Amino acid sequence: MVTTGGPPTVETIAERAGVSIASVSRVLNGHGARPETVRRVERAAAEVGYVPNAVARSLKGGRTRQLTFAMQDIGNPVYVAMVRQIQTIAKAQGYRLLLHSTDAVAEDELAVVRSLADRTSDGLILCPIRITPEHLEALRTAAQPVVVIGSLPEDDAPVDSVRADSVTGAELAVRHLVATGRRRIAFVNGPADTVPGRNRRRGYHRALEVSGLTADPDLVETTEFTVEDGARSVHRLLDRHGDGADGGTGGARGPGVDAVFCANDQLALGASQALHSRGLRIPEDVAVVGMDDTVLVRAGWPPLTSVDLGSAERGRIAAEMLLERIAGQEPQTPPRVRTVTPELVVRASSAPANSPSPTSSSSPSPANSSPSPGEEAP
Amino acid sequence: MVTTGGPPTVETIAERAGVSIASVSRVLNGHGARPETVRRVERAAAEVGYVPNAVARSLKGGRTRQLTFAMQDIGNPVYVAMVRQIQTIAKAQGYRLLLHSTDAVAEDELAVVRSLADRTSDGLILCPIRITPEHLEALRTAAQPVVVIGSLPEDDAPVDSVRADSVTGAELAVRHLVATGRRRIAFVNGPADTVPGRNRRRGYHRALEVSGLTADPDLVETTEFTVEDGARSVHRLLDRHGDGADGGTGGARGPGVDAVFCANDQLALGASQALHSRGLRIPEDVAVVGMDDTVLVRAGWPPLTSVDLGSAERGRIAAEMLLERIAGQEPQTPPRVRTVTPELVVRASSAPANSPSPTSSSSPSPANSSPSPGEEAP
DNA sequence: GGAGAAGCTGGAAACGTTTACAGCCACGGC
DNA sequence: GCCGTGGCTGTAAACGTTTCCAGCTTCTCC
Numbered sequence: 001m002v003t004t005g006g007p008p009t010v011e012t013i014a015e016r017a018g019v020s021i022a023s024v025s026r027v028l029n030g031h032g033a034r035p036e037t038v039r040r041v042e043r044a045a046a047e048v049g050y051v052p053n054a055v056a057r058s059l060k061g062g063r064t065r066q067l068t069f070a071m072q073d074i075g076n077p078v079y080v081a082m083v084r085q086i087q088t089i090a091k092a093q094g095y096r097l098l099l100h101s102t103d104a105v106a107e108d109e110l111a112v113v114r115s116l117a118d119r120t121s122d123g124l125i126l127c128p129i130r131i132t133p134e135h136l137e138a139l140r141t142a143a144q145p146v147v148v149i150g151s152l153p154e155d156d157a158p159v160d161s162v163r164a165d166s167v168t169g170a171e172l173a174v175r176h177l178v179a180t181g182r183r184r185i186a187f188v189n190g191p192a193d194t195v196p197g198r199n200r201r202r203g204y205h206r207a208l209e210v211s212g213l214t215a216d217p218d219l220v221e222t223t224e225f226t227v228e229d230g231a232r233s234v235h236r237l238l239d240r241h242g243d244g245a246d247g248g249t250g251g252a253r254g255p256g257v258d259a260v261f262c263a264n265d266q267l268a269l270g271a272s273q274a275l276h277s278r279g280l281r282i283p284e285d286v287a288v289v290g291m292d293d294t295v296l297v298r299a300g301w302p303p304l305t306s307v308d309l310g311s312a313e314r315g316r317i318a319a320e321m322l323l324e325r326i327a328g329q330e331p332q333t334p335p336r337v338r339t340v341t342p343e344l345v346v347r348a349s350s351a352p353a354n355s356p357s358p359t360s361s362s363s364p365s366p367a368n369s370s371p372s373p374g375e376e377a378p
Numbered sequence: 379m380v381t382t383g384g385p386p387t388v389e390t391i392a393e394r395a396g397v398s399i400a401s402v403s404r405v406l407n408g409h410g411a412r413p414e415t416v417r418r419v420e421r422a423a424a425e426v427g428y429v430p431n432a433v434a435r436s437l438k439g440g441r442t443r444q445l446t447f448a449m450q451d452i453g454n455p456v457y458v459a460m461v462r463q464i465q466t467i468a469k470a471q472g473y474r475l476l477l478h479s480t481d482a483v484a485e486d487e488l489a490v491v492r493s494l495a496d497r498t499s500d501g502l503i504l505c506p507i508r509i510t511p512e513h514l515e516a517l518r519t520a521a522q523p524v525v526v527i528g529s530l531p532e533d534d535a536p537v538d539s540v541r542a543d544s545v546t547g548a549e550l551a552v553r554h555l556v557a558t559g560r561r562r563i564a565f566v567n568g569p570a571d572t573v574p575g576r577n578r579r580r581g582y583h584r585a586l587e588v589s590g591l592t593a594d595p596d597l598v599e600t601t602e603f604t605v606e607d608g609a610r611s612v613h614r615l616l617d618r619h620g621d622g623a624d625g626g627t628g629g630a631r632g633p634g635v636d637a638v639f640c641a642n643d644q645l646a647l648g649a650s651q652a653l654h655s656r657g658l659r660i661p662e663d664v665a666v667v668g669m670d671d672t673v674l675v676r677a678g679w680p681p682l683t684s685v686d687l688g689s690a691e692r693g694r695i696a697a698e699m700l701l702e703r704i705a706g707q708e709p710q711t712p713p714r715v716r717t718v719t720p721e722l723v724v725r726a727s728s729a730p731a732n733s734p735s736p737t738s739s740s741s742p743s744p745a746n747s748s749p750s751p752g753e754e755a756p
Numbered sequence: 757g758g759a760g761a762a763g764c765t766g767g768a769a770a771c772g773t774t775t776a777c778a779g780c781c782a783c784g785g786c
Numbered sequence: 787g788c789c790g791t792g793g794c795t796g797t798a799a800a801c802g803t804t805t806c807c808a809g810c811t812t813c814t815c816c
Contacts, residue, residue: 007495007521009772020796034794051521052493056772059801064433074452074461074674087479091490096498098444099477101465115431117385119802120474143385143429171761222388227676230647269677276679295453297603299647299677301654387802398766403804412764434802437771498773 008048011061016044028052043141058119064172065122067322070100070112074127076225077265077294079127082149082315086125089319095122103131110138117143124323125149125315129194147318151195160321160336164309166196166291169342171210173261173307174343180352182259182287186219186242188271189234189263200263200291219257223267230262230270231277232272240279258286258353265290265297265306266374272300272349289352293343302348310340386426393745394422398695400720406430429570431671445700448478448490451506452727454673455643457505461691464503467697473500481508488516495521501700503527503693507572514659523703525696538699538714542687544574544669547720548581549588551639551667551685554722558730562619564597566611566639566649573602575595578669597635601645608640609655616656628645636664643668643675643684650678650727665728666686671698671721680726688718 010021010028016042017024027033030051037126044050059087061247067090087097098121102108109128113135116124128135131152139146139157148161177185187204190197201220203328206330218240223234258276262268262358268290272282280286282302290297291306317338388399388406395402405411406420406428422428436442444456449457457633465475476499487506494595495504501523506513509530513548517524519536555563565582568575586593596618596692599611600707620634638653640646646668650660658664659679668675671686688700 007497008486010774011772021773022796022798023777026795029774031775032794049495051493052770053437054498055433055442057774057800058433059771059803060773060775061429062801074465075460080452080458084479087452087477091479091623097477098460099465099475100410100460114429119385120432133795226407227673246453273676273679273681295605296677298651299674301651303651331497364509378811388804389802399803400766400768400805401764405763407804409805410764415764431802434771437801438775438805439802440771607807 006093008050008052010050012048013041013044013050016048030181031039032189052219060194062119064120065094065120066096066098067319068112068116068121068124069127070102070109070124072102072104073129074101075295078292078311081294081311082127084319085225085312086319089316089323093323095323106130106135110134113138113142113146116146119143123147125318125322129196133194140141143324147322147325149314149318151199153201158335160325161339162309162312162314162317162321162336162340164338165342166199166309167203167206169291169309169344170200170261170263170340171207172203172208173291174204174345175211175303175306176346177259177261177287177289177350178207178213180287180350181289182353183213184219184257184259185259185263186218186221186234186241186257187236187263188221188223188230188237188267190225190267191225192222197263217272225266227266227270227273230267231274231283232270233267234260234271234274235278238274240360242288258288259350260286261289263291265292266305267296268304268306269296269300270350272304282349284353287353289350291302293345297345304368305350308343308347310342359375385431386428387431388580390426391419391428392701393420394426403425424722427694435664437633440497442500443472444474444476445697446476446478446490446726448480448487448496448502450480450482452477452479455499456689459672460505460696463690463693464573464697467694467701471701472699480698484508484510484513484645488512491516491520491524494570496526497521500704501525503696507663509573519627523700525700525703527696529577536658536713538703538716540692540695540699542689542692543717543720544571544577544687545584547669547685547687548578548639549585549642549721550722551669551683552582552585553589554683554724555637555665555728556585556638556663558728560593560731561591562597562635563591563639564599564612564615564619564635564638565600565641566601566645568601568603568645569628569630570600575641582639591603595685603642603644605644605648605651607644610648612638612652613656614641616652638664638665639667641669643670643672643682645753646682646684646727647674647678650658650682660727661729662731665731667728671723673726675723683728684723686721686723688720691718723747725751 007029010024013024014021019037019041023033024041025039026040028045069083074080074083083099090097100112102112109126113124113126127149136157139159142159146159148159150161152161152165152341175183189201192198192201205215219237221237223229223233237257260271262271268288271288275282275288276288282288288304290304290306291309292311293306297304297306321336387510388402391402392399398417402413404420404422405416424720443476445464447461447464452458452461468475470507478490480490491502491504495738503525505527505720508538513745514535517537524537527537529541530539530687550749551662552563569577570576597615599615601607601611602669615635638649646666649666653660653664653666661668668682668684669687671684675682699714
């Protein structure tokens with residue numbers, strides 16, 4: 001009667017092997033038994049194709065062997081890089097990965113943290129865009145270990161975190177542009193009320209300051225983190241400042257723009273396209289630098305200089321921290337904060353204006369503007 | 379004593395409210411009770427911040443409310459598009475999404491199908507690259523509903539499937555190229571022993587045949603589905619056939635190539651880059667067409683013409699089919715096969731060679747070759 | 757006022773596993 | 787020959803929930 005429909009259970013095997021369910025469990029978990037018993041149980045299990053019910057196991061053991069990763073949109077290559085690493089680490093340790101796109105809805109992020117209480121997964125890696133007081137409260141009372149990828153207000157929440165240093169990253173990028181002769185460096189930023197947005201702006205200004213350049217608010221665009229917005233922003237910039245190149249409508253009006261620093265690669269790709277469509281050459285007329293060093297840097301032409309903020313590594317570290325936390329006996333070790341150092345990856349899009357760009361042999365059009373408008377014009 | 383540490387359970391609430399755990403469960407699931415009972419239970423639950431344990435619920439109910447999606451590599455935008463749709467549908471119906479990258483290891487794919495028996499999820503969406511007899515066997519004996527995204531050998535396995543029609547898709551692309559005046563149409567394909575690889579090749583040949591063009595084996599490259607391989611392949615092609623443009627080393631040797639059809643967008647991006655780096659203009663000298671219509675089409679310049687094989691839609695349909703199957707009472711409805719029709723999305727990269735490309739105003743270099751080498755040269 | 761119905765309630769079983777505990781057997785040492 | 791020991795084994799409890807069933811109260815209707 002136990003052997004009626006439905007998948008085989010320990011009981012099915014116990015009957016078949018003529019032993020108790022306890023022995024079945026012991027044999028199957030390698031807890032030792034008489035050779036004869038082992039033989040019979042293993043044979044019976046193989047015959048019926050037994051697979052232990054993971055749910056029952058989780059209920060008994062209090063572990064689901066599942067991890068949750070929540071980010072705003074899997075469409076963003078940065079998150080893809082993280083997912084990949086997290087999945088790799090998780091799989092290696094026998095954990096499954098639960099994915100959660102929050103679509104940047106703060107309410108949804110909170111729901112994810114709170115839902116830890118339902119014991120669906122053993123821990124959470126959260127990549128929040130904005131941190132509200134509710135977030136902190138939710139994190140403080142989280143029912144399971146959480147690792148945050150991003151910056152938390154000073155040890156206000158007792159959770160581990162991995163952060164990128166995007167202030168330094170942005171600074172690196174802008175100083176690189178300055179070092180290669182650029183002076184009118186525009187900045188296309190993401191939303192100003194997000195942590196990345198704030199930090200990248202800070203880095204931009206810090207670099208300008210260090211370099212002795214004055215910050216021109218007209219050179220800054222604030223928009224969303226998409227390719228299309230990147231293009232639109234650059235069009236607006238050039239409409240305001242003139243092409244600085246072949247005399248677009250505004251060509252005579254201002255000193256132009258000789259570099260565009262974008263707060264991520266999507267924006268940078270959009271920027272490249274806008275520049276192309278106005279007949280401006282990269283990097284001869286305008287240099288472009290992105291951030292995140294995603295697969296997108298090789299998508300456009302020329303390949304984009306970008307700042308690697310260590311997405312993959314942050315994913316890896318977060319997964320490792322979380323698994324340590326889960327395995328940890330002493331639950332009250334203080335929260336750890338790790339920062340990955342950004343790295344500038346120079347590619348053709350930011351080669352100095354007056355040196356021939358080695359890989360970009362396209363656009364053999366005659367130079368139709370001074371290669372580097374400089375600061376002193378007009 | 380029950381109220382000792384650990385998260386609150388129905389028992390905690392029952393004690394607090396002075397009722398039985400049965401009443402707690404009934405109230406919490408809205409199964410009706412005396413108003414006074416409802417009030418007390420709800421109050422107690424709120425006070426202790428009770429959240430039902432999903433694992434226990436799954437064990438009792440036999441449903442985990444989890445779906446699994448397995449594909450080879452989340453790095454591929456096609457899969458990202460699918461994941462997005464699947465996650466949206468799943469979330470709307472209260473299901474979580476479990477992600478599984480198989481890294482194209484067939485053994486891993488099998489493991490995923492077999493692991494359905496552990497009751498970790500209620501169903502599987504599988505996106506296999508190659509179908510082996512073991513796959514079919516595993517699918518035939520799968521413990522839970524499976525939907526395959528891709529083509530299965532004639533109803534050999536009793537599972538639902540959603541397929542793209544990439545034969546027709548490839549044909550569309552090539553006929554479009556022919557219609558816009560291209561005659562030397564190269565083909566950069568993915569691995570020949572995969573289903574997509576085979577089908578796209580078939581479509582390519584069919585289109586050539588219909589158009590009365592002879593297939594030149596030297597115009598076909600077979601490689602992996604990556605940007606880098608796309609670039610390498612085009613370099614090989616041009617080394618063999620000459621640029622057909624400004625007299626690269628092989629310029630005088632052959633009729634050249636006036637279009638490259640690539641089996642996916644990654645390859646097409648790589649192709650674009652290779653063409654750029656050889657000083658060839660797109661689309662004036664060579665047209666480029668990709669497949670899948672991923673976000674990558676807007677990443678390069680000019681924007682890529684591509685064939686939308688309906689990745690997102692396939693994801694959506696697969697998720698819907700799976701959920702229907704899971705909810706379905708009668709388990710033995712025959713397997714359904716749905717095919718999404720491909721759609722050609724024309725962009726600048728395949729504009730006719732002799733017409734000015736409207737959006738691509740870059741590369742104002744003088745024409746240094748006949749715009750359309752044609753078939754008859756030299 | 758009594759009988760029946762209807763609505764709530766609590767006890768207990770069930771989902772499938774792991775594991776604490778106690779019992780059994782055989783064996784060896786005294 | 788008896789007892790202690792050690793290795794296996796089976797029974798039963800536990801994980802936290804839902805739900806069947808029986809019993810209780812209360813109400814309605816005659």
